[in-house]
Amino acid sequence: MFGFTNLPCSLYDLPAVETWLAEQERKGKRFVGFSGAQDAKFEDGEPRNEVYRLEPSDGNRRPDPEQEELFRAAGWEYRAASFHDDLWVFRACRPDPVPIHTDPETQAIACRQLQKRLVRRTVPYVLLLAVLGALNVWLWGRQTAGLAELVERPYPLLNTAYWLVYVLFFGGIAVADLLPLGRLVRSLKAGIPMEHTVRRRCHRRYWRWAFLAVVAVYLGAGLCTLRQYEYAALSAGDCAGKYVTMETLGMDNGGYGPEGHYQRSVLGEIWNVREGEPVREDTEYGYTTRWPVFTRLYRLRFSAMASPLLTELRQNADAMADGVQLTDTGLDESWYARTDDGQSILLQDGGAVLYMRVSGEAEDLRDHLQDFAAVLQG
Known part of the structure; x- marks a missing residue:
């Protein structure tokens, strides 16, 4: 039977995701693939001690046959690609797999390319949201006679609050993705090998709670405005x-x-x-x-x-x-x-x-x- 589980951290916190996938295997959840940017798909099975590695992709859905054969010869089998095909997920297929990377600086180059790809995709989106939010505020200012009218009828504040929440939330998600990847790139450039067993940093979960809290405040302000008029x-x-x-x-x-x-x-x-x-x-x-x-x-x-x-x-x-x-x-x-x-x-x-x-x-x-x-x- 299949089931979906929310990622407890950013998908781009590579060591944390590798650690989490291994933990799920020990609980009897066998990794199948990803569903969107925030969910992983599992099937029930026997608990196992498995080792996972996340490798920056070349933008394709899976490695070409020659690459895949090289990984298999090193003891790694391809399992799935992440959302947007940014990452390939490999699982060890023998007890003594050869490490995929032995040179941190070479690995930093691949992670840096992934970082650039993520920036190119997310920054324009966040900027678009910011522009739309600013346009909304400007139009509201043009349509509202002034502060006196706002005191009398404060409903436009809710629309402005909605856009601010929207921009801050999705901008925060983008930052939560870029921060761990940036830390990893810096450490690899410094010659520090990537740790594959780490304590998870649950950025994604924190942002969800923050989003729910902001939505609650927004809805509360709306109800307060309506009830108090x-x-x-x-x-x-x-x-x-x-x-x-x-x-x-x-x-x-x-x-x-x-x-x-x-x-x-x-x-x-x-x-x-x-x-x-x-x-x-x-x-x-x-x-x-x-x-x-x-x-x-x-x-x-x-x-x-x-x-x-x-x-x-x-x-x-x-x-x-x-x-x-x-x-x-x-x-x-x-x-x-x-x-x-x-x-x-x-x-x-x-x-x-x-x-x-x-x-x-x-x-x-x-x-x-x-x-x-x-x-x-x-």
């Missing part, structure tokens, strides 16, 4: 403490109390609060509704995002690009702007960012910095 309307009571009221600014709300909506995502919380009698305005795109007081308050999970967010809002918000920076406010950063139809203020303290736009006659917003500080510090 929330959008809800705000009542007057919900708005309390999330903005500076018209009454505080010496204005009359005309009986139009605060309302708005609340958003929450994995990156933070956003309150949008408006107060006063709405005014319908005609624009080139149609009608729009404008409130005398509009406040947007961000509470970010990562404080490092606050300063870039403030910079983005200052560039995009009405009149704030021409605003002046306030000093000695006790806050991390403060900006103020006045126009013909009102005032705007943009503040940041820790992970909280507040933008407020006021239309009509109101007290100077700079006179209420303590009130704004109380809102930011929540």
Whole structure:
């Protein structure tokens, strides 16, 4: 009966694979061949003490008849070729086989050729993955309005995370193949004969566990993003403490109390609060509704995002690009702007960012910095 077993290490860790194949024979598993780059095929049999050797191939599926006859005369029979036909596997067919290699430097030449072949095949693939990943990030950046939109809808982060995981995993597999082969080439060039019985270095197994761990984190982040997203309307009571009221600014709300909506995502919380009698305005795109007081308050999970967010809002918000920076406010950063139809203020303290736009006659917003500080510090 046949069965498949995962390689416990990189296929290109030649001494480790030779040792592992011999161990399987002692367990009664007779080597038949490889299945893909990570599995070996065995058939059940009697436990035996067998000796295996992995030899860099010339790129063909098996040695030509003349080569095969030379190996057999030295006491080695051909068993199988590895994935991509990079390696030939030989098994001793008599108790006293002649060593395939006696000169480490000659063996280094064959292993160096194998190393070059592996680099030519894997590096372009890894570079392609990196380019595709970078292109994905670039396209996401082009399609996303900015950091403010990302805080509101952080789903593009999952797609970017997917590409990063993909590139890192397959790049790691390539490195795990090249490292042991590089060590072997260096030792052979130094004249040190290759050991054929070694303790296995389970790079492949470690990378699999690492990949599973990263996938678990990725899926967990996705579930966290989906579960934590929330959008809800705000009542007057919900708005309390999330903005500076018209009454505080010496204005009359005309009986139009605060309302708005609340958003929450994995990156933070956003309150949008408006107060006063709405005014319908005609624009080139149609009608729009404008409130005398509009406040947007961000509470970010990562404080490092606050300063870039403030910079983005200052560039995009009405009149704030021409605003002046306030000093000695006790806050991390403060900006103020006045126009013909009102005032705007943009503040940041820790992970909280507040933008407020006021239309009509109101007290100077700079006179209420303590009130704004109380809102930011929540």
